[in-house]
Amino acid sequence: MAGRGASWSEYQKQIADDHYYYARSCIRQNFFPGSERAFLRILGEELGRDICDDPRHTSCTGIGYHSDIVPLETIMTVVARQFALMAEAGYEHLVTSCITSFGIYNEILNTWEEFPETEERTRRYLKEATGRELVLPKSVSHTSDVVYHFREQIAARARRRLVNVQTGEPLRVVEHIGCHYAKIFPKSGIGGAEFPYVLAGMIESWGGTCIDYPERRHCCGFGFRNYLVQANRGYSIANSHKKLESMAPYKPDFIVANCPGCSMFLDKWQYAIAEMEGTTYGADGRGIPVLTYEEMAGLVLGYDPWELGMQFHQVDVEPLLRKMGVEFDPAAKYLGRDGKYIGRPEAAVVNSGPDKRVYRIRE
Amino acid sequence: MFFGFAMDKYYDMLLEDVRFREGLKACMNCGVCTGVCPAAEFYDYDPRQIVSIVQTRNDDAIEELLRSERIWYCGECMSCRPRCPRGNTPGYVIQALRTLSQKLGFFVESEKGRQQLCLKRSIGENILRTGYCLTPQLVRPETHPEQGPVWRWIVANDREVYGRLTPSYDREGAGALRRIDRQSLEELDRIFEVSGGRRMFDLIEKHSDRKAREMGYDGADERYAADTFSRNTTRND
Numbered sequence: 001m002a003g004r005g006a007s008w009s010e011y012q013k014q015i016a017d018d019h020y021y022y023a024r025s026c027i028r029q030n031f032f033p034g035s036e037r038a039f040l041r042i043l044g045e046e047l048g049r050d051i052c053d054d055p056r057h058t059s060c061t062g063i064g065y066h067s068d069i070v071p072l073e074t075i076m077t078v079v080a081r082q083f084a085l086m087a088e089a090g091y092e093h094l095v096t097s098c099i100t101s102f103g104i105y106n107e108i109l110n111t112w113e114e115f116p117e118t119e120e121r122t123r124r125y126l127k128e129a130t131g132r133e134l135v136l137p138k139s140v141s142h143t144s145d146v147v148y149h150f151r152e153q154i155a156a157r158a159r160r161r162l163v164n165v166q167t168g169e170p171l172r173v174v175e176h177i178g179c180h181y182a183k184i185f186p187k188s189g190i191g192g193a194e195f196p197y198v199l200a201g202m203i204e205s206w207g208g209t210c211i212d213y214p215e216r217r218h219c220c221g222f223g224f225r226n227y228l229v230q231a232n233r234g235y236s237i238a239n240s241h242k243k244l245e246s247m248a249p250y251k252p253d254f255i256v257a258n259c260p261g262c263s264m265f266l267d268k269w270q271y272a273i274a275e276m277e278g279t280t281y282g283a284d285g286r287g288i289p290v291l292t293y294e295e296m297a298g299l300v301l302g303y304d305p306w307e308l309g310m311q312f313h314q315v316d317v318e319p320l321l322r323k324m325g326v327e328f329d330p331a332a333k334y335l336g337r338d339g340k341y342i343g344r345p346e347a348a349v350v351n352s353g354p355d356k357r358v359y360r361i362r363e
Numbered sequence: 364m365f366f367g368f369a370m371d372k373y374y375d376m377l378l379e380d381v382r383f384r385e386g387l388k389a390c391m392n393c394g395v396c397t398g399v400c401p402a403a404e405f406y407d408y409d410p411r412q413i414v415s416i417v418q419t420r421n422d423d424a425i426e427e428l429l430r431s432e433r434i435w436y437c438g439e440c441m442s443c444r445p446r447c448p449r450g451n452t453p454g455y456v457i458q459a460l461r462t463l464s465q466k467l468g469f470f471v472e473s474e475k476g477r478q479q480l481c482l483k484r485s486i487g488e489n490i491l492r493t494g495y496c497l498t499p500q501l502v503r504p505e506t507h508p509e510q511g512p513v514w515r516w517i518v519a520n521d522r523e524v525y526g527r528l529t530p531s532y533d534r535e536g537a538g539a540l541r542r543i544d545r546q547s548l549e550e551l552d553r554i555f556e557v558s559g560g561r562r563m564f565d566l567i568e569k570h571s572d573r574k575a576r577e578m579g580y581d582g583a584d585e586r587y588a589a590d591t592f593s594r595n596t597t598r599n600d
Contacts, residue, residue, distance in 0.1 A: 026497040029539040033528045033540060037528060037529065037539065053537040058494035058495070058547055059490060061496060064482075064486045064490055064496055067482045067486055068461040068462065068479065069563065069564070070487070070490070071462065071558070071563050072380070072381070072458075073560075074555055074559060103441075111385070115381045128553075128557050129554040129557040183440070183442055183444055183445050217442075219401040221401060223438025223439070224439055226402075229482065229592055231594055231595035232475075234405065235401070235405045235406070235438065238404070242404065268509055268511060271511040312513065314511045336520060336524060336526065336527055337523055337526040340523060342520045343516070345512040346515075347512070348513075
């Protein structure tokens with residue numbers, strides 16, 4: 001009999017196979033622009049799928065909504081405009097690159113269904129403000145759903161696997177899902193809220209192994225106003241700290257996150273903790289590299305790490321690249337356009353390793 | 364009036380918010396929401412207690428909440444939603460309380476509530492200016508030291524670093540970090556006008572200005588806004 005861990009299979013969703021309308025993410029494009037590019041390349045060049053990148057769509061305003069400065073009626077109308085633009089462009093399947101947006105789209109579609117007067121009001125506002133007509137989408141997916149959907153095709157094209165080339169052992173991976181992927185509407189996420197399988201499925205298909213640890217489902221600590229306002233950031237770092245302390249004894253080779261915000265926070269708070277306390281969480285005395293799933297897929301497909309934008313990370317990824325047997329040019333990491341030399345970031349404790357450290361190293 | 368307590372005025376206002384109707388059916392006070400809550404982990408905060416107070420429908424108690432620090436601790440992660448055995452969502456109740464607190468001008472009576480001004484002036488105005496909640500220039504290294512030296516290097520060399528990965532950086536057309544065209548920004552602006560977004564921004568400014576003067580500032584000026592961004596007198600020990 002399958003254990004509770006197999007209950008993810010009860011939570012499956014329809015993911016469109018082609019013809020997507022792409023809704024980009026404020027946080028992903030700021031902090032992981034290479035991941036966005038990798039997703040579009042994988043879908044277009046590797047898998048031959050059609051995806052529309054419409055210059056007219058804007059932010060969903062989700063960060064403003066969850067900071068409580070953008071009212072529900074306003075975000076509903078902004079979202080209705082995205083759906084209207086999609087229909088005008090001839091598409092029916094929305095794929096969004098942001099967990100906050102994904103939660104927003106699902107919340108709004110569910111609210112319109114449960115409280116039809118809110119949909120009617122939104123249609124009125126949209127027409128009055130833009131002249132556009134709301135057309136409901138046939139499906140809403142997160143970009144990771146689509147990568148999960150094609151994980152076996154990606155595995156078939158793999159140039160590398162999530163395996164330590166020195167030991168032959170599967171890489172040990174912490175997956176972090178992001179609260180708004182499935183905690184708001186469990187049926188909208190692969191595997192539901194308790195056993196989300198969207199990243200675990202990719203990791204297993206590409207040769208790695210997932211680590212289970214006590215705080216696996218805990219929030220990364222973004223908390224919207226709790227990070228955006230400087231006075232509140234103790235909340236944010238404390239919750240990331242709780243997760244890092246919980247996962248460290250399991251010696252992960254890397255973390256992969258579903259949500260662009262979570263990827264950024266788990267990376268940057270490791271830097272801050274190392275600077276503040278001298279504590280690092282990686283097995284080698286350095287930080288644990290934090291990847292987006294597009295970066296993970298890109299490495300598997302043989303893409304160059306700097307073309308994937310992995311130089312944007314504060315925790316160096318080179319130890320992981322070496323474990324995976326990725327060939328890379330260390331000198332190309334911090335170059336600008338056309339190979340221009342533009343200097344490099346200052347050193348940080350989180351990357352300095354045990355031999356150069358004057359602080360306490362976590363046992 | 365019920366047993367001498369004023370009842371239902373604020374509760375009825377909350378019921379106008381569909382999130383409140385969805386978020387609170389009947390709470391049995393089990394505390395599972397508090398057990399999984401990241402805010403309860405960090406602050407002296409108990410979502411179970413918030414829901415318990417609201418469902419008394421007592422006007423005095425709810426007004427006290429609307430003026431309090433407590434409703435501003437939640438991070439809206441919604442971890443409470445799938446766990447509640449009675450199908451409530453304390454996070455939705457918090458969203459409705461915060462919206463009402465701003466509509467009634469009570470938010471300026473707490474330090475955490477007053478932070479709405481700096482959120483409006485940063486994220487809110489950036490949405491209308493650029494079409495995005497965040498742009499690289501908004502995450503200034505001086506106010507974001509936790510972003511570290513790599514982020515400082517990115518911001519200092521933005522055209523080179525982003526330009527290597529996304530040729531559309533700060534230009535119109537498709538692609539990451541593109542500049543949003545004027546018509547789309549005008550549509551966004553009209554959406555805010557028609558749907559109440561602009562009104563909410565104006566309310567935040569108006570009440571902040573009143574409170575700032577009461578506190579001895581020359582209105583809700585840059586100094587006041589900067590203080591709401593950085594001041595923290597909360598004790599969590």
